[in-house]
Amino acid sequence: MELEISIEDLLSKRKIESDRIEFKAGWNPDDIYHSICAFANDYNNDGGGYIVVGVEEKNGVAVRPVKGVPEDMLDKIQKEMLGFNNRISPPYFPKVIISEVDSRWILVIVARTGQQRPYKSPDYVTGKKDKKYSYYIRYLTSSVKANPEQERELINMSDQTPFDCRANHKATFEDISPILLEDHLRKTGSKLAKQVRERGVEEILEDMQLLVGPPELRYIQNVAVMMFCEHPDKFFRYTYVQMTSFPEGSVENPNVSEDFPNITGSVPQMIQATMERFRNLFIREKVIKVPNQMEALRIMNYPYQAIEEAVVNAFYHREYMSCEPVTIEIEPDCINIMNFPGIDRSISEKTIAEGKRFVSRYYRNRRLGEFLKELDLSEGHSSGIPTIQGELQKNGSPRAEFFTDEDRRAMRIRIPIHPAFLNVQESVEKNETSFETSMKQVLKPKDFDKLKLVIGELEKKDEITIQEVMAITKKSRTTAWRYMQILVDLGAVEAEGNTNNMIYRITLV
DSSP states (O other): OOOSSOHHHHHHTSSSOGGGEEEESSOOHHHHHHHHHHHHHTTTOSOOEEEEETOOEETTEEOSSOOOOOHHHHHHHHHHHHHHHHHSBSOOOOEEEEEEETTEEEEEEEEOOOTTOOOEEESOTTOOSOOOEEEEEEETTEEEEOOHHHHHHHHHGGGOOOGGGSEESSOOGGGSOHHHHHHHHHHTTOGGGGGHHHHOHHHHHHHTTOEESOTTSOEEEHHHHHHHOSOGGGTSTTOSEEEEEOTTOTTTOTTSOEEOOOBOSSHHHHHHHHHHHIIIIIOOEEEEOOTTOSSOEEEESSOHHHHHHHHHHHHHHSOTTSSOOEEEEEOSSEEEEEESSOSOTTSOHHHHHHTSOOOOSOOTTHHHHHHHHHTTOOOSTTOHHHHHHHHHHHHTOOOOEEEEOTTOOOEEEEEEOOGGGSOHHHHHHHHTOOHHHHHHHHSOHHHHHHHHHHHHHHHHHSEEEHHHHHHHHTOOHHHHHHHHHHHHHHTSEEEESOTTSOEEEEOOO
């Protein structure tokens, strides 16, 4: 039996959050079973966790070379675990994998979310007398006893199995592509990749804990169909990407549009194909020479990482029984990405409007998110939105906006184009708007106020240097230059001189 990810990735915590991994120097069943119980309860809906026995840790980092477990102890530990597993209430059986690292043996206990949660564990599984049982949950990087309020919430979670972890009663093993399965395992560095052809799909899915039901009647979990079926739309209708471009705007002239072929396939295939289309057709770079600076300023109309995170989120959070595809609309000034249904009601309208970080304990597709993270496609711990906003900020782009309706039937993310890619002058002439209105369209409020000060100074003295702009706005040379380039694009000022001695003169007020 092998891990579905590389043991080195596990030890270095590269693809698994640190609070989902525990390192244990030795075999201490009383303490270890508290963690097994906590991971099985999965209070934070993270997908369970890993306990690595035979590895010391220092400040949360695995000490190398590993300490290891004596070879003659490996069989004894596994036999003891059979008894301890039955002492959890209800019984819970984690997967145990033995692996050789640094020429020593370690034991990895994989404790996925239990199908019969909540679970109680004896405070001392090794105790011989009457045992006291407690619910255990994960708190940061520790396993602790649940308080009464947390116990009630655990019980309420018992019938809320995420959709992707439920059995699919229509899919058969013939629907799972060995090629997609092997490719995923190879990308994640799992030794199982070399065993797919020899052992077959069913045994590999069993090792990956993607089957449910009794031995005589095994069903495939929905997440396996999402990940490893070439035609998941056979089981989840409308599982595809619909992309449309509106060159003149969907409101201004909706009759002028271009519909692209629908993107189908497994979830990773659809994500990859969608991003390839963005890269080839829509994402553009502009190189701008900055006065008094050797390096040119490179900006994107849309940063690739922000678009990718938004596309991944759409697949991660969508309802796969919904009769609506992931919909993408390309506007002249933004990209809209929509999935159905909308944002969970536990997230307030105020939080949505702020567009900072959406934290929900309930996920429709928890295991799918885990697989996407293993492929470096998804962030963990509700950090997808901060990633999008951070990438936009680094690019100098406005912040993304999030919208949902009152009934939370759909969610739309609007990613604005970088202002440098807007043909602002044509927009001004077409809509006959004022210069000040045009500035408001392309600038954040605080930037708008800064440039009003610059315009005010220009009205007094007709021309200004970049050093004076820096002094007025209290910004760096790069930011000051970006401000003035916006005014040049708007036709408000003209630039004269070389990069070391640039002068700006007012032409429009």
